[in-house]
Amino acid sequence: MIRQICNKEEHGYDWIDINAPDDGELQEIASSYGLHAALVHDCLQPGHLPKYESLDDYAFIIFRVYTDYDLLEADTVQELTNKVAIFYSASFFITIHRYPQPFLEPVIKKGTLLKNTHQLLNAVVRACLTTYDEPSNKLAQSVDYYEEQVFLSKRNMPILKGLYYLRRKIDLLKRMLMLSRDIIENIDDHQGNVNTRDTRDLYVKLSTIYDSLNDNINQLLNTYFSTASQRTNETMRVLTIFSVFFMPLTFIVGIYGMNFKFMPELEHPWGYPGVLLLMLIITVAVYFWFRKKRWL
Incomplete structure (x- = not known):
């Protein structure tokens, strides 16, 4: 489904949001805005990792956002994250995703107030990063729970499986953030301002949190094995x-x-x-x- 949120006549740029695209819709958009066929093909790959690719007159971004459907034993890229592809230039902004993305709705509501596509890109990327905030709190609570079971519980609980999936989640989300570094670096470059600096600060904060969670879960696993021994x-x-x-x-x-x-x-x-x-x-x-x- 193609939805035009902003148009060049009123806002100075086109913003087109495409949900669950088919080949015909993508080819139509690609021919209208001169998008490279290889990059359009990347939009259709559900497991594509985050990337930033700059061309002569536009840039292509893939960002992976945390999915709302958090399963207990989810441990793969597609189970834990959804892909959002972005084509970005001074005159147009195209977002492509397979599933509805609720985090985009607040950006859509204020999209008409943004002066240019660089501000819009910063707002979208910041919204993407925000999807990792709540999961970090849940994962921290899970780490605390398992830490209590390892150190304080006198029962022999089968917690190794839970620790494994928790470690996989933390490690995968940490890697998604790490692979998104180029996107943040290119947003907060010479065009950077207070807003892009806030986005970078949010990225640094989340990266630090997930680094800490990763260290904690690895130490907890080692402690668990030592305690079991x-x-x-x-x-x-x-x-x-x-x-x-x-x-x-x-x-x-x-x-x-x-x-x-x-x-x-x-x-x-x-x-x-x-x-x-x-x-x-x-x-x-x-x-x-x-x-x-x-x-x-």
């Missing part, structure tokens, strides 16, 4: 202590369980209580030996 070692220590207690007792029982006819202790009146007393002495000796070694 420590719990396993603790279990093995307890089992080893029990085995040390029972090994000599089992040895004694094994001896007197042999079916030999001539075993003097079998006919001794104090044989049975004597063996029990010997087992008790061995058990107490092992206990105090462990206490001396501080293993108990």
